[in-house]
Amino acid sequence: QVQLVESGGGLVQAGGSLRLSCAASGRTFSSYAMGWFRQAAGKEREFVACISVSGGSTKDADSVKGRFTISRDNAKNTVYLQMNNLKPEDTAVYYCAAKDGSMSYRPSRYAYWGQGTQVTVSS
Numbered sequence: 001q002v003q004l005v006e007s008g009g010g011l012v013q014a015g016g017s018l019r020l021s022c023a024a025s026g027r028t029f030s031s032y033a034m035g036w037f038r039q040a041a042g043k044e045r046e047f048v049a050c051i052s053v054s055g056g057s058t059k060d061a062d063s064v065k066g067r068f069t070i071s072r073d074n075a076k077n078t079v080y081l082q083m084n085n086l087k088p089e090d091t092a093v094y095y096c097a098a099k100d101g102s103m104s105y106r107p108s109r110y111a112y113w114g115q116g117t118q119v120t121v122s123s
Contacts, residue, residue, distance in 0.1 A: 009117030
């Protein structure tokens with residue numbers, strides 16, 4: 001098993017930046033593909049970005065492409081989500097998740113989830 005704890009959320013004005021972190025403990029972090037997802041109030045959880053075990057491959061949702069960047073540091077057991085040029089529609093609870101095997105954009109493929117961190121973007 002792996003335990004995940006997100007941090008770095010907060011309130012920011014439109015056009016601003018935040019960097020989310022997800023610290024992992026438990027089983028070897030470097031054996032998991034990682035993903036970031038978000039859920040706005042009244043909406044379903046949606047894919048944001050994912051990264052392979054090695055960090056050599058990433059995938060972003062079209063809605064965040066060119067603005068958000070996922071990365072990982074296996075030595076620090078941490079995955080990051082750098083969010084630039086934030087928009088009010090990015091407001092949501094952001095979750096990191098871990099899965100064995102290859103990365104995926106499907107939330108149902110992830111076995112382990114953090115508790116989430118709130119990101120609020122004001123206009």
